[in-house]
Structure formats: C-alpha cells, structure tokens
Amino acid sequence: MAYGDDFSQRxxxxxxxxxxxxxxxxxxxxxxxxxxxxxxxxxxxxxxxxVLFNLTQPPIEEQLETMKAKIDTDPNIAQDDKIKFKExxxxxxxxxxxxxxxxxIAAVIGNLFILIGAVNMLTLSNRxxxxxxxxxxxxxxxxxxxxxxxxxxxxxLILLGDPEVKAAYAAGSSxxxxxxx
Numbered sequence: 001m002a003y004g005d006d007f008s009q010r011x012x013x014x015x016x017x018x019x020x021x022x023x024x025x026x027x028x029x030x031x032x033x034x035x036x037x038x039x040x041x042x043x044x045x046x047x048x049x050x051v052l053f054n055l056t057q058p059p060i061e062e063q064l065e066t067m068k069a070k071i072d073t074d075p076n077i078a079q080d081d082k083i084k085f086k087e088x089x090x091x092x093x094x095x096x097x098x099x100x101x102x103x104x105i106a107a108v109i110g111n112l113f114i115l116i117g118a119v120n121m122l123t124l125s126n127r128x129x130x131x132x133x134x135x136x137x138x139x140x141x142x143x144x145x146x147x148x149x150x151x152x153x154x155x156x157l158i159l160l161g162d163p164e165v166k167a168a169y170a171a172g173s174s175x176x177x178x179x180x181x
Contacts, residue, residue: 026124029168033121033159036134039152040118043137046145047111051104060100064093103141110142114149121156127169131160 057063068086071077077085117133120126134156136142143149159165 024164024168024171026168026172029165030122030124032162033124033156033165036152036156036159037118037121039148040114040121040133040137040156043143043145043149043152044111044115044118046148047107047114047143050145051107051111054104060093060097064089107142110136110139114143117156121160124168124172127160127166131157134160 058066067089071082071085071089074082113129114133114137117130117136120130120133134153136153137149137156138146138153140146140149
C-alpha cells in the first residue's frame with residue numbers, strides 16, 4: 001500500500017472531485033464521540049451540582065459576618081490590620097452580593113448548554129450546539145469542573161472538527177431534510 005492509499009479509500013468514487021466527502025459510518029462516528037460526550041455530561045452534572053450546593057450555603061451576608069467575627073477574635077492580627085481586613089471583607093462582600101445571582105444564572109444556563117451539546121454529540125443531531133457545549137465546558141466559571149471540562153472540551157472540539165465527523169453530521173442533517181412531511 002502506497003502513501004495516501006488509505007486516504008483515497010476513505011473517499012467516494014471520485015476522490016478528485018471537489019464535492020467528494022469522507023464515507024460516513026454513523027455507528028463508528030458515534031462510538032468515537034461517546035467518551036467526550038459522556039465527559040461533557042459529567043461536567044454538566046458537576047456544574048449543576050455545584051450550583052445546587054451553592055444555593056444550600058448560608059447567605060453571603062451571614063458568611064461575611066462570620067469572617068469579620070473571626071478577624072476580630074484572631075490574636076495574631078494587629079488592631080489596625082483588623083480594621084483594614086474587615087473593610088476589605090465588606091468591599092468584597094458588596095461586590096459578591098451583586099454578582100452572585102448573575103453567576104448562578106450563567107452557570108445554570110451554561111451547564112444546560114453543555115448537557116444539550118453532549119446529547120447532540122451522542123445523537124449526531126446538531127454540530128453547532130455540540131460545539132457550543134464543548135466550548136462552554138472549558139470555561140471554569142460555568143462548568144464548575146475545569147479539571148474535567150477543559151480536556152473534555154478540547155477532545156470534543158478536535159473530534160467535531162474531524163472531516164469524517166463533519167460528514168456524519170452533514171449526512172444526518174441531509175437525510176432528515178429528505179424525509180417526507
């Protein structure tokens with residue numbers, strides 16, 4: 001077998017034509033996409049779990065008061081430093097109270113998109129949503145599990161950019177368009 005023979009065997013009858021696409025084996029493509037899709041589902045579950053955990057915690061104001069009480073009772077901190085630390089806690093707390101609802105909403109929406117994207121990878125139904133899910137999984141603010149989200153998102157994007165995977169998505173969408181209404 002000469003160099004390039006394997007490449008030309010993957011293409012339709014006329015590999016020189018510009019419209020030639022890789023041959024599509026949906027079962028094989030789905031099996032290639034299964035591991036990163038499962039990882040993306042896990043990332044979404046961990047992210048949504050993190051949101052639920054955050055919602056079960058005491059309000060930020062209560063946590064800030066606890067922090068300031070610990071600063072007051074710490075004998076290793078000088079009195080002047082205690083005042084500065086408590087002012088810093090107040091400043092950070094003020095910003096956190098304003099930002100927290102938006103972060104929670106963004107995390108829920110982001111993790112739902114990660115989950116939807118993973119399902120679209122499993123079913124070869126919408127490559128765009130699968131790509132969005134993979135990208136969102138790599139954002140630590142949204143995914144809640146960057147140790148898993150970054151490699152899973154990169155792996156998914158690499159596979160979603162593969163010509164055979166693109167052809168499988170195209171074949172799936174073209175066969176769906178050909179179905180009678």
